[in-house]
Amino acid sequence: MKVIVIGGGAAGFFSAINIAEKNPGYQVTILEKTNKLLSKVKVSGGGRCNVTNERAKPSELVNFYPRGGKKLHQVFKKFTTSDMVNWLKSKGVETKTENDLRMFPITDSSQTIIDCFLSEANRLNVQIIQNQSMTRIEQIAYKWKITTTNSDFEADKVIIATGSSPASLNLLSDLGLELSALEPSLFTFNIKDERLNQLQGISFTNANIKITGSKLEESGPLLITHWGLSGPAILKLSAWGAYHLASVDYQFDILVNYVGNLKSEEIREQLIKYKSLNPKRKLINYPLFELPKRFWENMLIICGIDDNHSCSDLSKKQINKLVEELYQGRYKVTGKSTFKDEFVTAGGIKLAEIDLNTFECKRYPNLYIAGEVLDIDALTGGFNFQACWSAGWIISDNI
Structure with missing residues (x-):
């Protein structure tokens, strides 16, 4: 035979x-x-x-x-x-x-x-x-x-x-x-955005990612790379959404919740409470929500909060902007990259x-x-x- x-x-x-x-x-x-x-x-x-x-x-x-x-x-x-x-x-x-x-x-x-x-x-x-x-x-x-x-x-x-x-x-x-x-299938997302600049290698234990205009949504570890975003949450989205993402030529928007287990109101309440209890502290020196320090510093600066701001200086507009960025930051994906080899x-x-x-x-x-x-x-x-x-x-x- x-x-x-x-x-x-x-x-x-x-x-x-x-x-x-x-x-x-x-x-x-x-x-x-x-x-x-x-x-x-x-x-x-x-x-x-x-x-x-x-x-x-x-x-x-x-x-x-x-x-x-x-x-x-x-x-x-x-x-x-x-x-x-x-x-x-x-x-x-x-x-x-x-x-x-x-x-x-x-x-x-x-x-x-x-x-x-x-x-x-x-x-x-x-x-x-x-x-x-x-x-x-x-x-x-x-x-x-x-x-x-x-x-x-x-x-x-x-x-x-x-x-x-x-x-x-x-x-x-x-x-x-x-x-x-x-x-x-199984690819990472290419994103060019100042909010991710110089943050390569930073990871998040449990982020939530949604693809706008679809029902595609996944949670899990997330990694910032030189070319955009990777990690299990992204890879799961790329697999389940393989045909949809190909149909839009890998040009789409995503919403990122970096503190995946919290809702927007919970994030806002914690920020307001922290401001009330620590009016003299400079928020940039005290990362909340167990976020990486370098990411936290960069995100505050993006929201107009620098190292001169004490918690008591935080305006309602700045808090709202920070909540938006942490809970549903919108990013434009402009392509894909192979996951490793x-x-x-x-x-x-x-x-x-x-x-x-x-x-x-x-x-x-x-x-x-x-x-x-x-x-x-x-x-x-x-x-x-x-x-x-x-x-x-x-x-x-x-x-």
Whole structure:
């Protein structure tokens, strides 16, 4: 039995390794279009590889997938995050859980995961052929023929795990498979605004962000960067709003509440109370609401409150301006930037084309599809990888 996996990424490698392990007599080959293997694994988690998440219940996991969602419930029942942790442990890779439930190898190095996969592929005699970009795929009788830039291959079963490669998706579209439009997901917001100047690196534990003219709203940690705003709150918005934000060409306004758990009147009341109790204090020296000192100083200056102002000098207009800036500061987003080096794309082959019990294509027996080539994408936290691991395991079980 000849099995060809097209794509040397997370889904491709995990499928190939488990197929070879469960079926020792099969000839398993990975075709990778570049000379780099597992490149996304390499950069994940800032080079530490956020391999999965501690949340193991399918009902919890599905909430982190803007595309895929509840359809993945049955998938995670068959192979969930705890199964992946146990699989890694069986291969000698120990993992750890961080406060936000993200999981990493205890080495804090993505190379640990890469070395594990390469070692297993070598042990199981999985053939890896690089620089093989697929240019054609066709079914001939009961076989599959794959044409690449360098050669022709024949297989009994084929797994497509090419990521969101437009070229591969076009080939699958030529087979008649329906796909959702590709749009970027998980990106940061580009903002040029004097209120953020010289504040790079400042973070907020729990901010609230709204996209005006839509129902999109998220809360969570927020980070000021050289190019604008990032952090989990922004990344969640970019994922859930991927198609909406693309439709407005990434030009939109946001409202930022830097003290996400407080309403405007609560902020105003606390400022007035502080003014009353501390009339001689200079507000610029005493950051309120647990805000970073440098941000607080800059925001007061923006509101016309400098180091010469005592609390008793605060006017109603200045207090109102400060409340507005802290509770719903309006910022114009003028573009997007990739989050670190992690590329995630919304869209791909529609899940209606796939039997999620096997990940086999409904129209073409013995053709399997897994990973980001499918219309599945998730928030940060190891969820995108887990979709790959679960699909790879199910494919290997079925094959």
